Amino acid sequence: MIDTYRLRSPLAHLGLDARARAEADISGTGVIISERPQAGLINIRGDVSDARFVTAIEKSIKLSPPTVPNTVVGKPSTTRLMWLAPDEWMVITRPSGAERALKALQKNLKIADLHSSVTDTTEARTCIRVSGPRAREVISKGCSIDLHPSAFGPGQCAQTVVSRVGVMLAQTANSKTHQPTYELYPLRSFATYLWNWLEDASAEYGVKVE
Amino acid sequence: MFLIPCPWCGEREESEFSYGHEAHIVRPEDPEKLSDAEWANYLFMRTNPKGPHLERWVHTAGCRRWFNVARNTHTNEILAVYLMGEKPPKNLAKEPVKGAKS
């Protein structure tokens, strides 16, 4: 483990923690955004029609890879498995769960002795969470896919472009407000640009940092 | 700005994709055996029709999969999409647009 003082998220330079403390009262705010760094992101590739592959993954993270394109399985509070391509998935874990999941996947897929790959990409992306009553409108300013509830809902994901930045986009349900919460996973080098764009696009609705 | 039905992700905007080249141009098994003219033909010569055209696209901003598209170059109508290794559908002019797999 690396000493935590050494770790710096892609958006740390924006001083978001201090802003979140100052903007704690989010009532009446149209858009709420936050950075959720250091989620575990493990890329797996393999042949889903091979039962050994599926079993090895199930054994490692208790989830089987979804075969329906652009869907996610699992719980945001623990571990999720996101479809990226017919032979490619992303394991998303809590920050504390990344190392364990990576080791388990590497071990079990090695035992299974089949052509597959496990690659840690935890550091490659960060997560920007966008919620609030106007969240959909803000993302739609820069995203051409249809985010209407009839077309995109909890459990669905997409790799697409938001304001010229490639992202993995997922929606989680907010059980209290029944309003969608979106997770945007840009590559870390793009995170500042995307964050600044989101804040700018949200300004007319009122925006606060969580 | 047309829509391309990715065989995996469904309809997305053209800007999410990149064009490769004309489809079904297979790399020669043993290039060294080809004459210069034959090799030039493989490298450079394309059909460029007005009307149905078989071409190769990749879903760059999405699933990064390559696939084939039958597109009418005059109207931009997408006549069919099909996976790598699959044969083009027959009677392209009449073929309806095939949607995404789901």
Place this chain on the structure above:
Amino acid sequence: MTQTHRLTDGGRIDRDRPIDFFFNGRRYSGYEGDTLASALLANGVMLVGRSFKYHRPRGITSAGTEEQNALVQLERGARTISNMLATRVPLYEGLDAASVNCWPSHNFDFMAVNSLFHRILPAGFYYKTFMWPVSAWKYYEHIIRRAAGLGRSPMEPDADTYDKMNAHADLVVVGGGPAGLTAARSAAIHGARVILVDEQTELGGQLLNERFDINGHPATDWVADIEAELMAMPNVTILKHTTAFGYYDHGFIGFLQNRSNNVAFGEDGRSRQRMWRVRAKNVLLATGSLERPLIYSDNDRPGCMLAGAVRAYVNRYGVTPGNRHVIFTNNDDAYRSALDVKAAGGDVACIVDLRTKPKGELVTQAIEAGIDVIEGSVITAVIGGKRVRAVEIMKLNEDGTGVTGTVQTITCDIVGSSGGWNPVVHLHSHSGGKNVWRDEDGVFVPGDTLQSEQVCGAAAGSFSLQAALNEGDFAGIDFASKLGLPTKKPGAVPKTSSDVAEEPWKLLWYIPTTKPAGQRGKHFIDQQNDVTVTDVQLAAREGYRSVEHAKRYTTLGMATDQGKTGNIPGHAILSAALGQTIPETGTTTFRPPYSPVTMGAIAGRYVGDFFDPVRRTPMHDCHEKAGCLWEDVGQWRRPWYYPADGESMQDTVNRECLAVRNHVGMLDATTLGKIDIQGPDAAEFLNRIYTNAWLKLAPGKCRYGLMLGEDGMIMDDGVTSCLGENHYLMTTTSGGAPRVMAWLEEWLQTEWPDLKVYLTSVTEQFATLQLAGPNARALLSEFTKDIDLDNDAFPFMSWKSGTVADIPARIYRISFTGELSYEINVPASAGLSLWTDIMIAGEKFGIEPFGTETMHVLRAEKGFIIVGQETDGTTAPGDLGMDWIVSKKKPDFIGKRSMSRPDMLRDDRKQLVGLLTSDPSEVLPEGGQIVAETQPKPPMTMIGHVTSSYYSAALEHSIALALVKGGRARMGDTVYVPIDGKTVSCEVVEPIFYDKEGNRIND
């Protein structure tokens, strides 16, 4: 100033909310609900500008988007907007507008002298005179530019913001008139996601201009009711003051929304305008129709308007445009204008109807209202310069080719003419739909469509109100069923009693006078571009047989209004001159945009800091604090050099270079592309992709590779390391990373699906810190306990994993500088902290951070190429003297076959050489052309160009790399680079300048 032409009541203006505004510097007053045009007319202001070519005085001609003359410059300074239509600018407090195209003023215009030289300014004059001889253009250009300008561009950056919004709909309804409203309602009731868009500030379309009834009440009441009903539906979005300007492939429609009534200023931190990118499953075009004028002599005099505009000003704005109105028509509909003026208490001098014995119901109503109807007659002259004072009327002969009888002069200050109505088929045309000619009333109506689109109401040529209501309602239900929505009862179709039986229009495209065309006044077809009937006839005589060619030659329909009113008459007159039918002349294809779109809206927020994504490395903040200057490499922002106080760029680069050569330097190399390659066929894959051999690279070893396209040209290069069994890490150039990744995937997915290889991009997983210089080992050893840095244990071109500052790391001993060098890869989040620690610890070793400029100098000293600098897509390995990396044994690899193409074997190909200038301080310009012999003046035979050029502090001499024809055979020769009035002579040398034996790299 009093509103002399304002009616005491009526109209949709709010008389309790007066608004002050300025036009050409004078203060006027209008009301909330006015447009700038209606407020000007209320104040008796008709003259609004000068025409484009002849600079004739021009007045307001319409009440809408088809306006040709009332173009204004709105506001001043940074917020000024040119060519705004006064008819489309809602009035707001303090509005400040001025005429465009008037120099020095709209009342006295210097360029009006053009009018006197009409004979030398016929169609194609500009084209013929100024395009040939080309050399003459420079003498004319400044005069023409001055004369031809429409409006001014702001000189300051735009003070407003613009943004974009993506939206999706089951049905987009364009046009909020009767057809659009019923369609939107009946589709929405079934549950369809509907977006209704209208360019006006209020829904209702043409109903706003009329005195019609629907369901027994004023039609505008019905509009308000249906708007309220639609607003209450969550599946309906209504966008007012929003123009659907283009309809593209696959249901893609562009909207330009004005987000504030004040069209010049954004409000409340919101964007001023929003560009909507809408994807519609289905589209209903209910875009209505635009009236076309009759083409009579001097029909451009201020006071000549469209007949429908006359009643729009009366009914909608409570303004009578003039004191005495003449209506000139070929149809019944225009009688409504006379009736409405009369009903509002205005003065109608007469109706001039070119038809003989009209007897429609509206004609009867007009006669009953005491309006003088002069039938079978036409206007042959308009009297008055800056304002219509009277018209002359004569009998039309039987075949419509001339006039007979005596002249009747009628005093008036408004002529409202109507030649019928043109369906607005523009969007249908954008979408790839065809338009077909309907002979009986001389209109183009929408024909076949390529997309899931329907047109209804007046836009489809159904000119009665009831037809519009019926067709809209039916279309809405039809779309709902097409969408598979459950059937519902939408209720009865609204009914109107305003439709009356009307007689057919009489088509007469050119209104004759007593003399041939052009000899008695000017018949304007396109007022904005000053195209007259004689211009079009001239084009026909000069051989332009297609309407598309004639349009370009005469500029008919090519101004900002895109021929909304003039196209059809122009088309008809061209056809007549060619002696062929209108369909034979061709159908006009309309192209987007329907009306002008601001550049600001096209750019949206992608200006300034948002112009293009900026990619930051994990160490960005350190570089910023160190005060570096930046270089953009692709989207990456990389440190270029780190100047100290008072240093020039060259000083800095010299200092950084010497630090690396003599001590140690550190470079942020995070941006290099990194691709993780796994699978049993990984080595075989690399063997096919790279030119050299890869099957025997052992774990822990690194190898340089060159990647070619199938054409044999260099595409990318980089070092690939074997991480373990069947596991490799490839590095690519910073700019080439996404392209290389796509290229590799393409081969795997399309040609070699049998190869068991998986690729994952890991560029951003790692922060890469490159230490270079003789002290690199000593410095690094302070940070790692578990990696043996000894030269034998850890030689050049190998890698090791372990920890650096207790951070898990991979260290690659590779070098791009020619020095002892380590590339330290750590998890990206830890990069900044490690960089900081190394900089502190490195002080005693003389460390300097260095940027891309120094990196470029150092590698050029060593003759290392940069793909994209020494190569340009026509450069093969042999050209760079890199045959050593091209395998002769491998049976095949990408690009191999092309290496033996005859062109690749020519000995006069451009080859990489070094150049040393005779003056050591002279640095050649990159891109400089090289000649073997100098001549007193060009042309000289160029034999190559400089690809890289720097001053080398280590050598105290400038150095350059160049591609020169047959360069390797020219070693020792002198060549010349002519630059800026002097010629620099250089010696051709081997392309390596420093440590030719390569000792330092292996040390």
